[in-house]
Amino acid sequence: MAARMLLVKKIILVLLMLILGTGTCFAQTAGRNFLLYDLQMRYGGTFPLVTSLAEHLGHFEEDYVLVAVDDWQPGILQHAETKV
Numbered sequence: 001m002a003a004r005m006l007l008v009k010k011i012i013l014v015l016l017m018l019i020l021g022t023g024t025c026f027a028q029t030a031g032r033n034f035l036l037y038d039l040q041m042r043y044g045g046t047f048p049l050v051t052s053l054a055e056h057l058g059h060f061e062e063d064y065v066l067v068a069v070d071d072w073q074p075g076i077l078q079h080a081e082t083k084v
Contacts, residue, residue: 033057033064034077 035057037050050066057064067076 033062035064035066036069036072037066038069 035050035053040048040050042049054064054066
């Protein structure tokens with residue numbers, strides 16, 4: 001009888017994990033991601049790091065904005081919650 005109760009508890013636990021896990025898989029984020037950078041490449045380098053990061057992020061359905069440190073303005077994050 002105890003072994004059967006243990007089996008039932010394990011099955012319930014697995015089902016709960018599956019139900020709770022699928023809810024987070026389909027979660028959607030709102031807003032934009034701001035990528036703030038100071039250099040396009042490393043000092044003395046020729047590989048464009050910021051462009052490479054943007055290409056990698058292109059594989060995901062996230063909205064992002066590349067912002068150079070010199071172009072940063074106060075209040076730029078004020079409307080970050082709204083998608084463009």
